[in-house]
Amino acid sequence: xPHIFGTDDQGRDLMARTMYGAQxxxxxxxAAALIVLIIGSIYGSISGLAGGKTDFVMMRIVELIYSVxxxxxxxxxxxxxxxxxxxxxxxxxxxIGGLLGDLGVGIVSxxxxxxxxxxxxxxxxxxxxxxxxxxQEFVTAAxxxxxSKWRIxxxxxxxxxxxxxxxxxxxxxxxAIFLESFLSFLGLGVSAPMPSLGSLCSD
Numbered sequence: 201x202p203h204i205f206g207t208d209d210q211g212r213d214l215m216a217r218t219m220y221g222a223q224x225x226x227x228x229x230x231a232a233a234l235i236v237l238i239i240g241s242i243y244g245s246i247s248g249l250a251g252g253k254t255d256f257v258m259m260r261i262v263e264l265i266y267s268v269x270x271x272x273x274x275x276x277x278x279x280x281x282x283x284x285x286x287x288x289x290x291x292x293x294x295x296i297g298g299l300l301g302d303l304g305v306g307i308v309s310x311x312x313x314x315x316x317x318x319x320x321x322x323x324x325x326x327x328x329x330x331x332x333x334x335x336q337e338f339v340t341a342a343x344x345x346x347x348s349k350w351r352i353x354x355x356x357x358x359x360x361x362x363x364x365x366x367x368x369x370x371x372x373x374x375x376a377i378f379l380e381s382f383l384s385f386l387g388l389g390v391s392a393p394m395p396s397l398g399s400l401c402s403d
Contacts, residue, residue, distance in 0.1 A: 208403060221395035225377045228307060232314040232376035237369045239315060240322025245353045245361075247323065248330025259327070262320045270317050274379065277309045278388045285309075304391030310380055318372065325368050329361035 205214035247258040285305045300308050333339060334357065342352050358365070377397075383389035384398030392399070 214400070217395040218397075218400060221397045221400050224390060224394060225380055225397050226373075228310065228380045229373040229376040232311060232318070233369050233372040235311060235314050236319045236322050236372050237365065240319035240368075241326050241358060241361075241365060243319065244323035244326030245330050245357055248327040249334055249349055249353060249357065255327075259324075262323055265317055265320050268317060270313065271379075271382075273317060274309065274313045274383060275388070277313055278306065278383075281305065281309055281312070304394070306383060306389040306391055307380070310376070310383065310389065313379075314376065318375070322365075322368050322372070325364050326358075326361060329364050330357050333357050333360050 203213050203215065205218060208214055208217070243258065243262075247255045250258075282305050285308055289300060289305075330353075339352060339356055342356055347355075380389050381396065381398035381401070384396035385402045387399075387402070389398055390396035
């Protein structure tokens with residue numbers, strides 16, 4: 201006492217670092233889930249409402265992305281993007297560049313991976329909901345009144361699919377936390393001195 205969890209090799213309190221590391225992991229999980237929600241819901245709703253050849257092509261793209269090994273892509277992105285991202289952060293120290301620079305290359309690579317790969321489950325679930333809802337009378341009435349497809353998606357389809365969106369999005373949060381912790385355990389996630397649950401486990 202007062203160091204309930206003890207201290208690390210540099211004398212820093214491990215309980216404080218664990219609490220801060222959990223905060224970092226939860227923020228990353230929520231941000232990644234929001235990225236998945238935005239991309240997946242837009243893609244899935246367009247695919248479901250368009251139907252026909254458009255739906256066929258868009259779903260084949262989803263199946264192609266499903267076959268990609270996500271951990272391998274994360275590791276490749278870490279290697280490929282490390283220097284270009286660091287150079288960009290160094291050149292743009294104010295605004296969004298400074299904010300992303302504080303997070304580090306590892307976290308930005310995780311966000312890019314979620315934007316590229318992890319939205320496919322959300323897209324398929326939203327598409328299924330849209331295929332059910334677009335046969336309902338209120339959607340037919342909106343079409344008859346001349347509403348645009350974007351307005352139908354925004355005002356009628358997505359609000360009625362919110363239950364499935366919330367459940368799927370909540371399941372993405374632990375997935376993102378696990379991916380970040382796994383990469384930080386390997387030394388590829390959160391950059392030191394910022395703590396993470398994975399880097400603390402590794403230490």
